Amino acid sequence: MSTESKEILVGESSQAKPEKKTIVLMASDGDEFVVDVDDITNQSEMIRNLISDMGGTDGLQVPLLNVTAPVLAKLLELFNVSNKNDDDEEVTQKVKELMEAELNMMIDVLGAANYIEATSFFDLSCKVLADKFKGMSVEEVREFLNIECDFTEEELQQIHAENAWAFD
């Protein structure tokens, strides 16, 4: 999956527009992703600052030690959608699809977006999740996210009292 994604991205950024500046993002497993400088700095504050600190993009390789190749591929795919559309509608839709189809992937994408400081994409993804949680009961949220209830008996009583306080 990662190899496939890499080829697509390389094809889009370096072959179609060879005059464009690129940098290399390295996933935790060593896979390299060639990305367009404008496209990535448009999204990631961390990389924007890094380029500015390094004084240029020549031969720049950015190791993203806690982002796996599939996660990075998905994140770049979503950035691509975001960069191609002026409004957030399309990318919001894609994030929703990801949430419904691959919830586990979504949290890693969210974590990666937070890590590279892709602020607006991160905010948008959090909004998608918050909208999903609206109107859900505690049990529904737990089931949807496959979260185990890890409260002690005492804490559960406290929560029960809180719910009684709120909704009775």
Next chain:
Amino acid sequence: MATNSDDAAAVEDEEEAPRAVPPSTTKSRATSWSDLLDGPLGKISARLPLIDYLSFRGVCKNWRLFPSGCSHIAEFSKKHPWMLLYDVGVDGGNTCYLYDRLHPKCCEMSLPHLRGATCMESKAGWLLATRERELFFFNPFSTQVIDLVMYPDRKSSHQLFTFTSPPTSPDCVVFGVHRLGASVVEIGRCSVGDDEWERVLVEDVRPPIETLDGIDHRGQSIASSNRREINHSVDFVSSDLAYSFSFEDYLLRHRHLNPARERPEPTFLDKFVNLHREDWLRRSGQKRISVSFCSLQMMVDDVVGLFPFVREYAADGTTTTDATKSVKAAWLEPRFPSRS
């Protein structure tokens, strides 16, 4: 997802190679939704309506312990009205602050629907608010909005609105009273979903109406209220006179009030103001503020409701040259809408 073996293996690898990765990186790759990083958790909880935030807190330990602007909400007492300071100008007017009479801390909420709006009446946890040519119900706990047809433009600032029951109830009727002159008053009635207001102009009102101090509908003041009565008549107060208009016979009656009995209990307000005044000044970023409180229909210390009023508060050492900022406040009955 917890059973996904590939994922689990990947995590173990990371944990077993601490030298290869900086310590922060193993932590920042979340393996389960309960371990949601601080960043997403904060963003998500800040975007949830209060009642959903309360559910959110009950999901798991990590989520419960996560600090949020609303962490203190469950410590509030529901016996007395809360107060919402809104349209303060913080975060473009989106940020509102919710106060309890006894709790020293407030809850911070983002309510974009109240940006530029003015609340006119509060009941059962619902606000009736207006903004430019919009009239709408707003529930600050669920952020639900229910639109109402706008009252025709009246060149009068003397106006009061009230409603009989929550707008989600089919029995909900909204009343509006406009003072168009000392002896001219217009009474309007409308329900959610109506295309227009039913309006009655009453001229030659005696005794004349000098001010509009408060509004009420009969359901609150008559113990054995029947629904018919509630939906057909509205009361309003002008200093020591209480007028009552009935949509059954279209007559406006009045009676003299006993001022000692019907004035709201001052102790509740005094306690509230004393505890929170400093915070209101700080949040508003001003030395002197003028707070407009909207009216509330709720039993408070044996008194039915609070009429709208405006009060000025100033920080210590304020001089007369300091500008006064107008701030809006809405009382709220601490009643959350039931979940559908």
